[in-house]
Amino acid sequence: MKEYNIAVVGATGLVGREMLKILSERNFPIADLKVFASSRSEGKIIEFEDRKLTVEVVKEGCFEGIDIALFSAGSDISKEVAPLVKKAGGIVIDNSNAFRMDKNVPLIVPEVNGEALNDHQQIIANPNCSTIQMVMLLKPLADSYGLKRIVINTYQAVSGAGKKAVDELIEQTKAYLNKEEIKKENFNHQIAFNAIPQIDTFLDNDYTKEEMKMVNECKKIMADEDLAVTATCVRIPVIFGHGESLNIELNSTYNINDIKNIFANTKNVELIDNPAQEKYPLQIDTENNDNILVGRIRRDYSKENTINLWLTANNLRKGAALNAVQIAEYLAEHDML
Numbered sequence: 001m002k003e004y005n006i007a008v009v010g011a012t013g014l015v016g017r018e019m020l021k022i023l024s025e026r027n028f029p030i031a032d033l034k035v036f037a038s039s040r041s042e043g044k045i046i047e048f049e050d051r052k053l054t055v056e057v058v059k060e061g062c063f064e065g066i067d068i069a070l071f072s073a074g075s076d077i078s079k080e081v082a083p084l085v086k087k088a089g090g091i092v093i094d095n096s097n098a099f100r101m102d103k104n105v106p107l108i109v110p111e112v113n114g115e116a117l118n119d120h121q122q123i124i125a126n127p128n129c130s131t132i133q134m135v136m137l138l139k140p141l142a143d144s145y146g147l148k149r150i151v152i153n154t155y156q157a158v159s160g161a162g163k164k165a166v167d168e169l170i171e172q173t174k175a176y177l178n179k180e181e182i183k184k185e186n187f188n189h190q191i192a193f194n195a196i197p198q199i200d201t202f203l204d205n206d207y208t209k210e211e212m213k214m215v216n217e218c219k220k221i222m223a224d225e226d227l228a229v230t231a232t233c234v235r236i237p238v239i240f241g242h243g244e245s246l247n248i249e250l251n252s253t254y255n256i257n258d259i260k261n262i263f264a265n266t267k268n269v270e271l272i273d274n275p276a277q278e279k280y281p282l283q284i285d286t287e288n289n290d291n292i293l294v295g296r297i298r299r300d301y302s303k304e305n306t307i308n309l310w311l312t313a314n315n316l317r318k319g320a321a322l323n324a325v326q327i328a329e330y331l332a333e334h335d336m337l
């Protein structure tokens, strides 16, 4: 079997560590593996199976011979470093929002639009975590009924904002319970025992960047510029797993049981929908589950051809690291490396 030379940039972060774990779990065929982070981590050792990897900082020439570089070090680093990988002949799979809306960069969820990888020009973008889990459910609905309008409300975990944000929730929770001063560094407002209706910064239209990412990325992945999409994104004091409430207007009539059956038969989607037994997807169920969990599927009686549903998924795995590794697998399986 062919083996590939892999680089992970941002290897010490939440997503980077998860990428290494997933490469190992899924036995991705690796020849050489290089790990990069900031100068704060230079020289640290990361264990990967029986290898001991030394964390490096990015330098001119460091990507020579690399087939795939998985990036999760933020958009500034992606913009700066991606050209070095390209120049060395490798392919970048980028988790940041640096290139997602670039028309020369495919924005990929393999189960939804893997075929768009045919047009890649060495940079491939991984969508936003909340977008990935949503389009996994929109795709089978689009195929069966067509989509008209999506109203999104998210309930997003703090791990979506990186490891410092997770630490802040834990520290604030301890401080609150011990009646000590609450310190805020990563979030503008207290996140412990609170919900913050702001993720990322505000734009001129009074939506946040996260909300507009969901709108624009959804249209690009679904290849449907006419799809009406609107979003409100909220950070909640949960460590792992994003939840979303979706109101979806279809292009045709439907039978609610058919929709449940469609999800029950969609790969990497799990239907958990039993109101009588109070069973529905929870954020805590996503910790050791790579599927998109969907439930609370019901008719919207206020609007024709419209449904409501609730979904949860692991933001670090399918929402980031797993999707990136699946893109690499797709490239390898289709002899595109």
Ligand SMILES: NC(=O)c1ccc[n+]([C@@H]2O[C@H](COP(=O)([O-])OP(=O)(O)OC[C@H]3O[C@@H](n4cnc5c(N)ncnc54)[C@H](OP(=O)(O)O)[C@@H]3O)[C@@H](O)[C@H]2O)c1
Binding pocket: 009, 010, 011, 012, 013, 014, 015, 016, 036, 037, 038, 039, 040, 041, 042, 058, 071, 072, 073, 074, 075, 077, 095, 096, 097, 127, 128, 129, 159, 160, 161, 162, 163, 164, 315, 316, 319, 320
């Ligand atoms: N968390 C999620 O759910 C999620 C989902 C989708 C996409 N993403 C995206 O993935 C990226 C990383 O997120 P994260 O949650 O993993 O953040 P994180 O936990 O804060 O990790 C950031 C990583 O970037 C590294 N880094 C910082 N400056 C660097 C530099 N100058 N050169 C090389 N590496 C550098 C850090 O290294 P040090 O340890 O040395 O500081 C660390 O490895 C972001 O673009 C984020 O938007 C995150």
